[in-house]
Amino acid sequence: MKNFLDQIARAGVLASGLFILLFGGLLTFTAVRGKVSTLVNSKQVVRLHNELRTRPKDEELKQHIRQLDLQLRRETFDRLNLSHQTTRALIGGLVVFLLCAHRTFRPNTPNPLAWGARQPEKYQLARYGVAGIFALVAFGALLAFLTPVRLPEREVVTELPVSDEEFRLQWPSFRGPNGTGHAADANLTLPWRVVWKTPVPTPGMSSPIIWSNTVFLTGATDKEDRIFKFDATTGALTWSVTLPGPKPPAPKVTDDTGLAAPTPVTDGRRVYAVFPDGLAAAYDFNGKLAWSKNLGPLENSYGYATSPALYRDRLLIQIDAGDPADGQSRLLALEARTGRQLWEVKRPVAGSWTSPVIVEWNGQAQLLTCSAPFVIAYNPLDGTELWRAPGLESDCAPSPILAGNIVVAVAPNTAVIGVQPGTTNILWHTTDGVPDASSPVSDGQRCYVIDPSGTLTCLQLATGKALWTHDMNDTFYASPTIAGRTLILLSRKGVAYLVEPGDSYRELGKFELGEKCNASPVPRNRRLFVRGHQNLFCIESQAK
Amino acid sequence: MIFLAAAKFPPPEFSETGHQIPGFVAPAARAASLERLDVAVLVLALGLAAWLALRQRSRRGLVWLGIFSVLYFGFWRKGCICSIGSIQNIALALSDSSYALPVTVIAFGLLPLVVALFFGRVFCSAVCPHGALQDLVLLKPMKVPEWLEHGLRLLAYVYLGLAVIFAATGGGFIICQYDPFVTIFRLSGNTIMVVTGIVLLVLGVFIGRPYCRYLCPYGVLLGLASSVSKWRVQVTPSTCTQCRLCEQACPFTALNPAITAAPVRNVKTDKRRLAALVVLLPVLVATGLWLGGISGTALARKHRIINLAERVHLEESGAVTDTTDASNFFHASGTPPEELFAEARKIQHRYITAGRWAGIWIGLVIGLKLLSLAIRKERPDYEADQTRCVACARCYRYCPEELKRLGLTVPE
Numbered sequence: 001m002k003n004f005l006d007q008i009a010r011a012g013v014l015a016s017g018l019f020i021l022l023f024g025g026l027l028t029f030t031a032v033r034g035k036v037s038t039l040v041n042s043k044q045v046v047r048l049h050n051e052l053r054t055r056p057k058d059e060e061l062k063q064h065i066r067q068l069d070l071q072l073r074r075e076t077f078d079r080l081n082l083s084h085q086t087t088r089a090l091i092g093g094l095v096v097f098l099l100c101a102h103r104t105f106r107p108n109t110p111n112p113l114a115w116g117a118r119q120p121e122k123y124q125l126a127r128y129g130v131a132g133i134f135a136l137v138a139f140g141a142l143l144a145f146l147t148p149v150r151l152p153e154r155e156v157v158t159e160l161p162v163s164d165e166e167f168r169l170q171w172p173s174f175r176g177p178n179g180t181g182h183a184a185d186a187n188l189t190l191p192w193r194v195v196w197k198t199p200v201p202t203p204g205m206s207s208p209i210i211w212s213n214t215v216f217l218t219g220a221t222d223k224e225d226r227i228f229k230f231d232a233t234t235g236a237l238t239w240s241v242t243l244p245g246p247k248p249p250a251p252k253v254t255d256d257t258g259l260a261a262p263t264p265v266t267d268g269r270r271v272y273a274v275f276p277d278g279l280a281a282a283y284d285f286n287g288k289l290a291w292s293k294n295l296g297p298l299e300n301s302y303g304y305a306t307s308p309a310l311y312r313d314r315l316l317i318q319i320d321a322g323d324p325a326d327g328q329s330r331l332l333a334l335e336a337r338t339g340r341q342l343w344e345v346k347r348p349v350a351g352s353w354t355s356p357v358i359v360e361w362n363g364q365a366q367l368l369t370c371s372a373p374f375v376i377a378y379n380p381l382d383g384t385e386l387w388r389a390p391g392l393e394s395d396c397a398p399s400p401i402l403a404g405n406i407v408v409a410v411a412p413n414t415a416v417i418g419v420q421p422g423t424t425n426i427l428w429h430t431t432d433g434v435p436d437a438s439s440p441v442s443d444g445q446r447c448y449v450i451d452p453s454g455t456l457t458c459l460q461l462a463t464g465k466a467l468w469t470h471d472m473n474d475t476f477y478a479s480p481t482i483a484g485r486t487l488i489l490l491s492r493k494g495v496a497y498l499v500e501p502g503d504s505y506r507e508l509g510k511f512e513l514g515e516k517c518n519a520s521p522v523p524r525n526r527r528l529f530v531r532g533h534q535n536l537f538c539i540e541s542q543a544k
Numbered sequence: 545m546i547f548l549a550a551a552k553f554p555p556p557e558f559s560e561t562g563h564q565i566p567g568f569v570a571p572a573a574r575a576a577s578l579e580r581l582d583v584a585v586l587v588l589a590l591g592l593a594a595w596l597a598l599r600q601r602s603r604r605g606l607v608w609l610g611i612f613s614v615l616y617f618g619f620w621r622k623g624c625i626c627s628i629g630s631i632q633n634i635a636l637a638l639s640d641s642s643y644a645l646p647v648t649v650i651a652f653g654l655l656p657l658v659v660a661l662f663f664g665r666v667f668c669s670a671v672c673p674h675g676a677l678q679d680l681v682l683l684k685p686m687k688v689p690e691w692l693e694h695g696l697r698l699l700a701y702v703y704l705g706l707a708v709i710f711a712a713t714g715g716g717f718i719i720c721q722y723d724p725f726v727t728i729f730r731l732s733g734n735t736i737m738v739v740t741g742i743v744l745l746v747l748g749v750f751i752g753r754p755y756c757r758y759l760c761p762y763g764v765l766l767g768l769a770s771s772v773s774k775w776r777v778q779v780t781p782s783t784c785t786q787c788r789l790c791e792q793a794c795p796f797t798a799l800n801p802a803i804t805a806a807p808v809r810n811v812k813t814d815k816r817r818l819a820a821l822v823v824l825l826p827v828l829v830a831t832g833l834w835l836g837g838i839s840g841t842a843l844a845r846k847h848r849i850i851n852l853a854e855r856v857h858l859e860e861s862g863a864v865t866d867t868t869d870a871s872n873f874f875h876a877s878g879t880p881p882e883e884l885f886a887e888a889r890k891i892q893h894r895y896i897t898a899g900r901w902a903g904i905w906i907g908l909v910i911g912l913k914l915l916s917l918a919i920r921k922e923r924p925d926y927e928a929d930q931t932r933c934v935a936c937a938r939c940y941r942y943c944p945e946e947l948k949r950l951g952l953t954v955p956e
Contacts, residue, residue, distance in 0.1 A: 020742060020746060024739040027735050027738075027739055028735070028739045031736050032736070046867060046868060083732070083735055086735070087727065087735075087738045088731060090738060091728060091731060094746065097746060097749075098681055098745075098749070102683055105683040105684035106684065107685060108792070110788075110789045110791070110793065125691030126694040126917050128691060128695075129691040129692055129694045129695025129696070130695050130913050130914055130917070131914075133695045133702070138835055140839070141836070141838065141903075142838075142839075144842035145835075145839055145842065149841055149842060149845050149854050149888075151850075151857060151885050151892065152860075152885055154881070154882045154885055
């Protein structure tokens, strides 16, 4: 019986050994011999894709690509399946080999008498062995030397970042170049007329931004994120682009926030947009993609609504989420030209819907942010925190402004506070006319805020004392804007109320847009750009 | 760079069917508690291995511990996390401050080395799943000729140098990429690596631990650490009787025989040889420096940026007429090629520098090896080689003194 088992084991060793040798050899030969064409490396697919670029509307070609795609996809998965099966078969063969070998092979019994006298070690041969390895390594290195990577020596043409002066002359971001919503050189005296209105193909709550004769907007659905470029003079839609996929799943948002609440930003070279599904992208003014990236899911209970800011060559994105202790809130900077991440800092704050603004204080550019419980200023170059002041609570949505020497921030439905920049000093604190979504605006002496019930309150900037209040009998999400000597309040119904800034309430008139509106208006000289729920409007002052 | 983030496997182009392409789903990170469990298991296994190998002198205990390690670190943890691969994480973290090195990886990288400083390579004996697996399949050990053994063992030093270069320069983790046993632990993987793993195991039936001896880069570090260990494997528990029974006990050629009588030698020739090898040492180091530098430019090809830059350059110069997905995406990104070339050149310089260091390392190792072969030592007893011994405890039972200690019958 024992002999029989031994014979079986020996046969098993032989058979499984042969199986491993032949099957393994065949597999290796197949793997080494030919580069298998897959969907990833198929030259045919690449060639056809290149052809499709020149003939984008060739349906026959598209059909051909689809067929090839399906075929290669099937082959790839079949091959993967086969590979898994053959691996298991080989490992099975190995197990059989080892089991049989365990019975067949036994270590030799030591028998020094049979070994004879010990021979001295042959170091001469060992030296040859070592030298052989050195020769092998040297040969490999020389082979590598014969196939070097040669790269051309060409100078990099550097792009100058946008200058602060150039930036200030435009309306390049949410509520203007420094986020105040104040255009001193605009003149929007009544009467007004609609110069043009253009349908916006995709919905969104983001506000327009303007660079020279160009207006940008964003829009999104659960299937696509889009950026639109309009001609500011004619209203013509110059181009629209859909961010490259794959599109992440649309986050859960409220109807009031939507899927495109963040306003884009531009530096005159490219337009940069961030969407609540986490996609961010930059396109040049011809609609060509500069870069795109996925920032990950932007968790937010009502839907992400924070607009990005831009400082010189960097795009600054504030992502606030959760509770301060969660450590989820962060601020990151991307290189505007490439989208490369330059830095990221954690923020000790709760989720918010505010937008960061670039201000200048004490000769230094600062990125002003607010979210419960802090107003925090950062160095936009490296993300270092410059100062912070407490005093905020609840779900912060209104963005801060720097007016004169005071930062005005809002804790929705709780308080409006005046903070001395660079310190923790809360200069004043008022519960009058506290907004929930719209941001404050200032004429330099006073600060105007509008609460959810439609009460407009004028606060003295230096003290926070309410100078007057007025019930507008309307509701507002758009932030108030000052154009020259006119305070513009755009209601959700689409009525623009014009008020003269001053120590008492004086209504100058109103203008009905005829369309619901949540986005903040953009004043440029004698024109006002307004995004309604369906259309982009250009309104012009007719006053002489 | 965004063009390098293009999907490795593009989604199907069947938009008209209304198929919803699922979004990216990142696998959840391994729970911190499980990571701590891995470290705790490692610590316990190292302690147990040291106790079994040095104190209990129990081969049977080590076999069971080896089976456990193969099951836990191998088949259950799928060969990852692994101390061998951790060298690369540490090398990358040392060269790139933005790379976050997990504490678990540090623990797996350093704990076996720290233990080796005191107790020798007990990690190799039965804790490393790669070593344990090879140890379990060793059934009919055969001797590798001494001269070949000396040469082949240097391959591990070369592999270590290359692994550190590629990891530190961002070129990839080649130890993981070419790990022959991970495919077996995972029961799937690259065909060539599956076959390599199986060939090594079949070979391992006759040649003890071929991967550990001739390729394992971590074994090099463990060997160096082990060379100063205070507590070490001793074949005999008491006095060596020079019975020679253990002479062929070690399947890993890690047992140095007793050399009591000085071999017949030509002292003058030996001295000359030694002097020549001392002179040769800096020459070998300089040669390594030169060879490492010149091969660095080609090794850089493994880096994806360099690869792309070379491709773009070939397309621009007309040397190739087709394009690739990566180059198409790069062109579509609008990034000027000059920037890509500039970045690639920077990376290439890093490779050249790293290649030089690796060349110095290899030159030094080979030079010192030659020197060590030229120096004779006298040894009164048979003793385990500190750098090579993997503390498998096979040799104990060959020693009659050990049998006496255990109260067993000593064969005539």
